[in-house]
Amino acid sequence: MERRFFVYILASDRMGTLYVGVTSNLVRRTWQHREHVVDGFTARYGVTKLVYFEIHATAEAAIHREKRLKHWPRDWKLNLIERDNPTWNDLFDPIASF
Template identity: 65%
Template sequence: MRRTIDPYVYLLASRRNGTLYVGVTSNLMQRVAQHREGTFGGFTAQHGVKALVWFEQHATMENAILREKQMKKWRRSWKIDLIEETNPDWKDLAIGLGFLPLD
């Protein structure tokens, strides 16, 4: 059986206007769980970056990777503007996907 790939680019934050992380994944639910549990390791685990504040689905993984690379070069203010366009209160969007609120 073939694994379904749902390419996403996403932004995590430690808090409103806090530390930001741009990532790409083929399984958003699994990746969000990894970040929240700290099992993904690296930057997000070290800096407590767990709240999903923005995400965007893409047709192909190649498109998602290109978008992630583009966004990693962005100024911080552009990333904040992108978040605030659709999530002005910086709510943890993972709750709407079935995750429990963060402590």
């Protein structure tokens, strides 16, 4: 089975606080954020809505992309989200049903 890695963006709400992360299990990691399993930024600021993700073939590629996105200006991140998810729908339910 081919391993995949994900770079993702969570938001507190439309145009709200953003969080950029990387994981090899997007469903599990998003659930952890939603349920506040780990204390930290996302729990403190209510950042639980999966609004963007992309798939990478290697951990190195995903980590490199995550680091780049974290340094992007906020407007660039907003444009990236709105390009693929203009209504800021929570993408968790669609991916959790796979």
